[in-house]
Amino acid sequence: MRHLLDTRTLAREDALRILDTAEDMAATQQREVRKLPTLRGKTVVNLFYEDSTRTRISFEAAAKRLSADVINFSAKGSSVSKGESLKDTAQTLQAIGADGVVIRHPASGAPERLARSGWIEAGVLNAGDGTHEHPTQALLDAFTMRRRLFGEAASRGRDLDGMSVVIVGDLAHSRVARSNLWLLNTLGANVTFVAPETLQPYGARDWPVTVRHSLDEAIREDQPDVIMMLRIQSERMHAAFFPNEREYARNWGLDDARLAQLPERALVMHPGPMNRGLEISSAAADSDRSTVLEQVANGVSVRMAALYLLLSGERTEHA
Amino acid sequence: MTQNPGLLIRGARLAADLTERDADISVADAVDLRIADGRIVERGTGLQAREGERVIDAAGLVAFTGFVDLHTHLREPGFEQSETVLTGTRAAAAGGFTSVFAMANTLPVADTAGVVEQVQALGDAAGYATVRPIGAVTEDLAGERLSEIGAMAQSRAAVRVFSDDGKCVHDSLLMRRALEYVKTFDGVIAQHAQDPRLTEAAQMNEGALSSELGLKGWPAVAEESIIARDVLLAEHIGSRLHICHLSTAGSVEVVRWAKARGVQVTAEVTPHHLLLTEDLVRSFDPRYKVNPPLRRDTDVQALRQAVADGVIDIVATDHAPHPTEAKECEWDAAAFGMVGLESAFPIALQTLVQGGYASFAELEGLLSQTPAQIGGLLGHPSSLSVNQPADLVLVDPSGISVFDAQRLQGRSINSPYLGMELPGLVHTTVRRGYLTLDAGAVVDVEIVAAAAQAANAVQGAVSASVRGGTR
Numbered sequence: 015m016r017h018l019l020d021t022r023t024l025a026r027e028d029a030l031r032i033l034d035t036a037e038d039m040a041a042t043q044q045r046e047v048r049k050l051p052t053l054r055g056k057t058v059v060n061l062f063y064e065d066s067t068r069t070r071i072s073f074e075a076a077a078k079r080l081s082a083d084v085i086n087f088s089a090k091g092s093s094v095s096k097g098e099s100l101k102d103t104a105q106t107l108q109a110i111g112a113d114g115v116v117i118r119h120p121a122s123g124a125p126e127r128l129a130r131s132g133w134i135e136a137g138v139l140n141a142g143d144g145t146h147e148h149p150t151q152a153l154l155d156a157f158t159m160r161r162r163l164f165g166e167a168a169s170r171g172r173d174l175d176g177m178s179v180v181i182v183g184d185l186a187h188s189r190v191a192r193s194n195l196w197l198l199n200t201l202g203a204n205v206t207f208v209a210p211e212t213l214q215p216y217g218a219r220d221w222p223v224t225v226r227h228s229l230d231e232a233i234r235e236d237q238p239d240v241i242m243m244l245r246i247q248s249e250r251m252h253a254a255f256f257p258n259e260r261e262y263a264r265n266w267g268l269d270d271a272r273l274a275q276l277p278e279r280a281l282v283m284h285p286g287p288m289n290r291g292l293e294i295s296s297a298a299a300d301s302d303r304s305t306v307l308e309q310v311a312n313g314v315s316v317r318m319a320a321l322y323l324l325l326s327g328e329r330t331e332h333a
Numbered sequence: 334m335t336q337n338p339g340l341l342i343r344g345a346r347l348a349a350d351l352t353e354r355d356a357d358i359s360v361a362d363a364v365d366l367r368i369a370d371g372r373i374v375e376r377g378t379g380l381q382a383r384e385g386e387r388v389i390d391a392a393g394l395v396a397f398t399g400f401v402d403l404h405t406h407l408r409e410p411g412f413e414q415s416e417t418v419l420t421g422t423r424a425a426a427a428g429g430f431t432s433v434f435a436m437a438n439t440l441p442v443a444d445t446a447g448v449v450e451q452v453q454a455l456g457d458a459a460g461y462a463t464v465r466p467i468g469a470v471t472e473d474l475a476g477e478r479l480s481e482i483g484a485m486a487q488s489r490a491a492v493r494v495f496s497d498d499g500k501c502v503h504d505s506l507l508m509r510r511a512l513e514y515v516k517t518f519d520g521v522i523a524q525h526a527q528d529p530r531l532t533e534a535a536q537m538n539e540g541a542l543s544s545e546l547g548l549k550g551w552p553a554v555a556e557e558s559i560i561a562r563d564v565l566l567a568e569h570i571g572s573r574l575h576i577c578h579l580s581t582a583g584s585v586e587v588v589r590w591a592k593a594r595g596v597q598v599t600a601e602v603t604p605h606h607l608l609l610t611e612d613l614v615r616s617f618d619p620r621y622k623v624n625p626p627l628r629r630d631t632d633v634q635a636l637r638q639a640v641a642d643g644v645i646d647i648v649a650t651d652h653a654p655h656p657t658e659a660k661e662c663e664w665d666a667a668a669f670g671m672v673g674l675e676s677a678f679p680i681a682l683q684t685l686v687q688g689g690y691a692s693f694a695e696l697e698g699l700l701s702q703t704p705a706q707i708g709g710l711l712g713h714p715s716s717l718s719v720n721q722p723a724d725l726v727l728v729d730p731s732g733i734s735v736f737d738a739q740r741l742q743g744r745s746i747n748s749p750y751l752g753m754e755l756p757g758l759v760h761t762t763v764r765r766g767y768l769t770l771d772a773g774a775v776v777d778v779e780i781v782a783a784a785a786q787a788a789n790a791v792q793g794a795v796s797a798s799v800r801g802g803t804r
Binding site: 192217 | 617
């Protein structure tokens, strides 16, 4: 793999290769010395145009455990805030000798531009672009589902065939929902989007997804193996996507009553950070079904796998 | 003052004679045209060259009255890093245009007599094309108060087309007043139909693809609803209305309905909306970022059919030059627009003529006669006949070639067609009897400026004698 830009064009074999490699990485994290020499001498730049401490430290931990040199480049307080273009920043990183660039950017497609423009030779890893994609989040979610479903020992090589995944929340503005939808489809799962019409992506009925308005109906009809709650940002309220938090929580929040309605096996996932009491109750967030903290831990393993596959070994063009 | 040398064009087929769609150009008779003192002075066959006359072999070429672009951004004053009147009209000459209407969104905005007169004067001096300034409808394009429409109409630039293009005159009452007020001066409002609230921060056509790419959608309804309102206003008031760059199948239906009711509405389409679709946005390459956005293939097909049906009246380029840095960035940060003067004919040839939607004669209407009528362009030939002004273009409709940066003669290179194979070539452009494009090569700046001066002197003498004789 040359870059990891999206899950929409990620082939099944490549997805499974990342997930299986992540299993290897996770195994190394059980050892006393967790650091591997794999990327010694390689330089990974975390190029973050948006604040995201969680994602950045996850990538930073992943790169460091592979012995890469890590440079954190935050757009805030840097030349970027003085109007430096993406091109100039990219060429600066090229001159510094970056082997990999992990980019988080508010503009959809910015990682694609970086990868295809010829400004830089480094492998590009999309850490979230606008409302487009967040591929490592989807991969770590799939990794978490697979492990819970099949166990550590039996996960390798398996996909998520026939699994029912219900994703609830601000789907219209969610790169996590999009990346999950494409990847889960590639891995054979069935995906349902639940949200009021205002928060459904326009045209989602043309996508391989079941679109529902009622969360109760989705729990009843789709018998989810996984229910994934997305963060609701209060500014959506002010732009007339929904009237107020109470009405949202009443209809689309995973409260205690709905938690009780879930099938026995169902996992509760959330990419974080959570709004307890809005999209998810504390009981749901803290229950045994919740994978919230596993998702964080697995994130490091999946990102180690992605960095390893991008920056070491053969470099072939991906998608 | 030296006179411009005469021209003898030999063996051209006239677009006006090629009225059948899908017809080979050889069905028309070859015609010779003699040009002197800025006019066509003889038309026939087997004309002999006179001394000092430049002979142009036009075998295999089709002659049109000069192309007229009702929608060009020349960027001067204010954005000279993108284009100037000189460089933009060079691009026009390269594309076969002899007249261009310059949009008002300059800096300062063309909302006073001073600015429009300046733009016109720059065009006259450069000489590559007749530059007709378009006046802003509202002061500073702010959509709040009418600009000095009367002053611009009565200025030396005699503005007849008014537009806030780039922005929509979205306030219903202001649009009504504008339509009424321009009627006073025999003007027309050219509306950029875009509901601003429905398109806040919009980046591309709204649909499943915009959602997939995470780019904010520009829904078709934002265009169609404004057009629907405006045709009803035009009907209520009895005013003329021109709709810029129609881009959706729904807009076509609204205009079709309005025309059937007898509303005085005309509509334009750009070459890029006749060819390109939103699928190109998948690349996130901002060369494809344009306003209105590239739409679906069904829209492209509907627009072509609308041209064939006469619902769409003209093809206009919306030539929108931008410096490299405005496109060499992430999609959201990039400017809207693409250059289009040099590529207009090849795209129209491919999509409309070769597609069977228009004959060459109809293309002359779309690219020359009808835009001249809508814009109230004076001094434009109504046909290639004796005593008509010699504004004409010779095109070679045969062959296919790669459209590359060498073909771009303006200051900017933000063309979506670079690297594409396109049919046809613009061969020769003649304005007021002198060459601006000579066998595919743009004529030098000094030569054109001098020729323009000489042509003006002749025209001045002629109009003085006409005045003396008749009044």
